Amino acid sequence: MARVLTVTLPSIGRLLAPPRSLLPAPNATSSPISSSKCYSSLSWNPLKRGTTELPSRKLVIRSARTESTEVSIGSRAPGFELPEPLTGKVWKLDDFESYPALLVMFICNHCPFVIHLKKDIVKLSNFYMKKGLAVIAISSNSVTTHPQDGPEFMAEDAKIFKYQFPYLYDESQDVARKFGAVCTPEFFLYKKDGRRPFELVYHGQFDDSRPRNNIRVTGRDLSLAIDKVLSGQPVPSIQKPSVGCSIKWHPEVMA
Numbered sequence: 001m002a003r004v005l006t007v008t009l010p011s012i013g014r015l016l017a018p019p020r021s022l023l024p025a026p027n028a029t030s031s032p033i034s035s036s037k038c039y040s041s042l043s044w045n046p047l048k049r050g051t052t053e054l055p056s057r058k059l060v061i062r063s064a065r066t067e068s069t070e071v072s073i074g075s076r077a078p079g080f081e082l083p084e085p086l087t088g089k090v091w092k093l094d095d096f097e098s099y100p101a102l103l104v105m106f107i108c109n110h111c112p113f114v115i116h117l118k119k120d121i122v123k124l125s126n127f128y129m130k131k132g133l134a135v136i137a138i139s140s141n142s143v144t145t146h147p148q149d150g151p152e153f154m155a156e157d158a159k160i161f162k163y164q165f166p167y168l169y170d171e172s173q174d175v176a177r178k179f180g181a182v183c184t185p186e187f188f189l190y191k192k193d194g195r196r197p198f199e200l201v202y203h204g205q206f207d208d209s210r211p212r213n214n215i216r217v218t219g220r221d222l223s224l225a226i227d228k229v230l231s232g233q234p235v236p237s238i239q240k241p242s243v244g245c246s247i248k249w250h251p252e253v254m255a
Contacts, residue, residue: 066183066246068203073237077102077190077198078178082138082168085151086158091136091166093198099134101229102198103222104188106181106247107167108139108149109157113244114185116211118161121185124206124219125165128226135165140176141184141248149248176247183244187222191229201229204239 079093096102105121107114114121125135141149151169158167170176179188185206190198202225209217221240228235 066244068186068205068242069180069182071180071188071200071203073200073203075200077104077188077200078175080138080168080170080175080178082170082175083151084166085155085169086163086167089166091168096134096136096198097192100132100192101226102134102136102190102192103128103226104179104190105135105137106140106176106179106184106186106188107137108141108146108184108245108248109153110141110146110148111184111245112211113183116209117185117206117217120217120219121206122161122163124223125163128223128230129164131230133226133230137163137165137167138170138175138181139167139184140170140173140181142173142250145251146248173247173249181247183242183246185244186242189222189225189229189235201225201235202239203241205242208240210243 077093081090081092083090103125107118107121125133129135139149139154143150147153151171154167154169157163176182181188187202187204187206188200189202191201192198202222204221204225206222207215207218207220209215225235225239
């Protein structure tokens, strides 16, 4: 059941500063995020932080444990053009035209449901990428309410967990809406036949495991679907929805 929270923010600039627990140690070193030119063209600079005081205002934040909603099987993959904070590269759907299948995962840094599966998502992705599957992950969470999901921390997460797939930042949240994504994690598996566009064949869960339900993580449901696609077989039509944290949409601003 959805929860509606109303909070008063004295300063948006201060909210964007990361939590102290997420700041690097005083002697820690890290490489800068590259390609500021690419980001400036998208109206976002990962190295620039504002601390300007703004008038207080109330924001309505909607948050809930959420199931993925139905998206029509056979629908085409929406186009996108999103930056990868780790490398600065901008990725498009056309970059994956040569692949027989594409897995799009909506994830984030902080969600317990994602954290529960994160290492196994990496293992599954690495295994099937060697078999020809293209994989991308997208974070669409609002940094206004969840700065720990912002691009700088996405880049750190990608390094820590050694993502071999691009981890892309959907600042406007338009791409999430185009896909029909509502939660993290959420999985969209597309197949491609020759010159035909990517078509959705699986929109379901990773497996039955959830935080604290004592079911071992196996990736069974998603693995089965990928195996079917890569072997040219039909994917089962019965697909259990993903369950996770709701995507953190930009809050509504109330006068």
